[in-house]
Every structure is written in C-alpha cells, then in structure tokens.
Amino acid sequence: MIQIIETRTDQLIAAKIEGKISKSDVEQIHSLIHKVEKGKKVNFYFEMHDFHGYELKGLYEDLKVDALHLSDYGKIAIIGENKWQEWTAKIMGFFTSSDVKYFETIDKEQAMAWVNK
Numbered sequence: 001m002i003q004i005i006e007t008r009t010d011q012l013i014a015a016k017i018e019g020k021i022s023k024s025d026v027e028q029i030h031s032l033i034h035k036v037e038k039g040k041k042v043n044f045y046f047e048m049h050d051f052h053g054y055e056l057k058g059l060y061e062d063l064k065v066d067a068l069h070l071s072d073y074g075k076i077a078i079i080g081e082n083k084w085q086e087w088t089a090k091i092m093g094f095f096t097s098s099d100v101k102y103f104e105t106i107d108k109e110q111a112m113a114w115v116n117k
Contacts, residue, residue, distance in 0.1 A: 002028060005045070010035045011074075012115065014045040023057040030065045033072065041074030045115045047108060048080040073098040077115040079108045 002025040005014035013032045017025075036042040054062065076098050078089040089102035103111035 001025065004028070004032070005047075007045075009116075010037070011040055012043045012045060014047075014112075016047045016049060017051050018049050020052050021054045021058040021062065023055070023061045026058055026061040026065055030061075030069075033065070033069055036072070042069075042072055043074040043115050044076045045112060046076070046078050047105075048078065048082075048085055049105075051080070051082075051085070070096060075115045075117075076100045077103060077111040079103045079105055079111050081105050 001017070001019050002021065003016045003018075005016060007014050010032075013029060015029070033042055053059075073096060076089075076092065076096075078085060078092075078100065080086065080089075080102060081104075086102040089100050092098075093100040101111070101114060103114075
C-alpha cells in the first residue's frame, strides 16, 4: 500500500510504503510523474514501513513505468528499517543514472532535505 505525502513541489513524489506494492499503487505514482514539468527531473522520497515487496502485477507495472521514465528520475531517497532495504537502494544505483541514497528511519528529515537540494 502506498500513501502519498503532500509536498511543496510537483518535482518531488513522496510516499509511505507498507505491505506489498500493487498495480494500482504503481499507477498512482505514475500519474504523479506526469504532473512534472516536461524536461525536469522528478525526485522520490520513499518511507518504507513493514514493507514486503511487490504483488506480481505491481512489479510488472513498476518495471513498465521505469522503462518509460528512467531518464526522468532525479534523486531517490529510500528511508528504511532493514539492512536488505539498504542493499536494495545500493543495487538500484547500478541500474539508473539517478542518485539513490538510503537513510535510516531516524534520519528521515535529513533524507527530505537531501532529496530537495
């Protein structure tokens, strides 16, 4: 499940993610990507709480969206509570030109400041 966090700019998509990500969750994020002004990068701030990965249709939809928009992504802040989430953030960095950084939950204010620079 994804819960959108209000931000001051359309160039930042912020969300709390819990449980498993569904196809409709990815579609919700995808619609927000289209609100970003053409030619500008979209940054992401994702707080992971009790995150369990993707439903199969959610993973497929996310891969499709990433294939369409990978060059539109700027910074990606992953805020988590597990070591595997930190590893996932590092692995993401190999597959994108985006600046991906992991933060512990206690550092979420620092993460928000970083992604907004």
